Amino acid sequence: MKLLLLIFMLLVISVSFAQDVPANYQSRKVVVSDTIVIDSISINPLRFQVFDNAGKEIDSSSYQVNFSRGILIISEETKNSTDSVTIKYLCYPDYLTRDYFVLDSNIIVNNSSNINKLYSLQESSNKNKFKPFDGLNTLGSISRGVTVGNNQNAVVNSELNLQITGKLNDKVSIRASIQDANIPTQEGGYTQSLDEFDQIFIELYSDNWNIRAGDVDLINTKSYFGNFTKKVQGISLGGTVHHENGGETSAFAAGALVRGVFSKSSFAGQEGNQGPYKLVGPNGELYILIVSGSERVYVNGLLLERGVNNDYVIDYNAG
Numbered sequence: 001m002k003l004l005l006l007i008f009m010l011l012v013i014s015v016s017f018a019q020d021v022p023a024n025y026q027s028r029k030v031v032v033s034d035t036i037v038i039d040s041i042s043i044n045p046l047r048f049q050v051f052d053n054a055g056k057e058i059d060s061s062s063y064q065v066n067f068s069r070g071i072l073i074i075s076e077e078t079k080n081s082t083d084s085v086t087i088k089y090l091c092y093p094d095y096l097t098r099d100y101f102v103l104d105s106n107i108i109v110n111n112s113s114n115i116n117k118l119y120s121l122q123e124s125s126n127k128n129k130f131k132p133f134d135g136l137n138t139l140g141s142i143s144r145g146v147t148v149g150n151n152q153n154a155v156v157n158s159e160l161n162l163q164i165t166g167k168l169n170d171k172v173s174i175r176a177s178i179q180d181a182n183i184p185t186q187e188g189g190y191t192q193s194l195d196e197f198d199q200i201f202i203e204l205y206s207d208n209w210n211i212r213a214g215d216v217d218l219i220n221t222k223s224y225f226g227n228f229t230k231k232v233q234g235i236s237l238g239g240t241v242h243h244e245n246g247g248e249t250s251a252f253a254a255g256a257l258v259r260g261v262f263s264k265s266s267f268a269g270q271e272g273n274q275g276p277y278k279l280v281g282p283n284g285e286l287y288i289l290i291v292s293g294s295e296r297v298y299v300n301g302l303l304l305e306r307g308v309n310n311d312y313v314i315d316y317n318a319g
Contacts, residue, residue, distance in 0.1 A: 024091040032079050036072040036087075041097040043070050044090040050074075052082035136166030136174075168204075175203040177214075209239035216256055231291050232256035260291050269299075279319045290316045 025047070030036055045067045050058045064073045072087065091097075140162035147155040164176040179200050201214030218230040234256020241249045263282040269275075281288045297304045297312055304311035 024093065025088070026091055027086060027088045029084060029086045031084050032074060032082060034073070034079075036074065036085075037070060038065075038072050038087055038089060039070040039091065041070060042068045042092060044092055047088070047090045049088045051086040051088070052078075053084045053086075054082075055086075058085070136164060139163045140178075171206045173205055175201075175205070177201055208242070210237075212236050216254060218254060218256070230258065231260075231294055232258050260294070276315070288319045290314070290319055292316045 026039075028038065045065075048065065048067075050063060050072070052058055058078060062075045062078045065071070066073075074085070140160070142161075143159045145157040147157060160179060162176075162178045164174060164178075167173045177199055199215035201212055201216070203210060203212040205211070213235045214233065216232050216234055216236045218228065218232060218236070221227050221229070232254075234254060236252070236254035236256070238252040239250070241251075243249070261282060265279045267277055269277065278286065279288065279290070280286060295306075295314060297306075299311075306312060306314065
């Protein structure tokens, strides 16, 4: 029983030693010469050993190894004492020593005098994927109507309301609001912020410039003198020039006519009566249109704020 247990332990030890030896561990026996090429690739300096023909390990001071080139140089004393040596070394993994190519080496043509006769035709991969007017968004309506009466002729009414946004090319974009109606559509003054859909304009713009024709808002509130806010009809141009030193210069110009006439309307409100109160024109006109967002309302010299949840609301079409 003890003999069987001893044999079993020896087998386990031998298996464990066998498992410690890596799969890429090599052993070569070569004839002694001045320079011995161990392998065609670089070798690992770990676990490198050299043995003479009697199986005795040679001291590392008796030879020199260039591990990157796989070359062994043996001293003269060692060459005289043995005619052959056994080299045991560890190879690098295959994925480290394999040759990798961007192109297949079989299709590479060697340089020769006939190289000018070789041609390669292929389509350019740099294709312009931009499509002109692709991505333009349009929104609006068009209506036609007929009005008849016993004391008038038939009348055809038409109305157009169109909004356009999108890109004309990679750098230039467009914004437009086009209307054709007898009475311009205006947002009711029931909210504090009014959308400018009542404006009629066409605007071209990019990162550094813009051109707008139609209804333009001229606002200058950055300086102490000459502050103004005007809603006009005309054209405006603006642009920015970037300098090489990092600075920039901005320029702006506009030419237009005022959309309406400024007028002042005063009335005495009734206690407990919130309105509505009718506004009149500069010549006492009862039916007027007010440019949206252009009004300033004062009560006892204090400026009020428009909005349902604020001080007042206004109907621009009815005054």
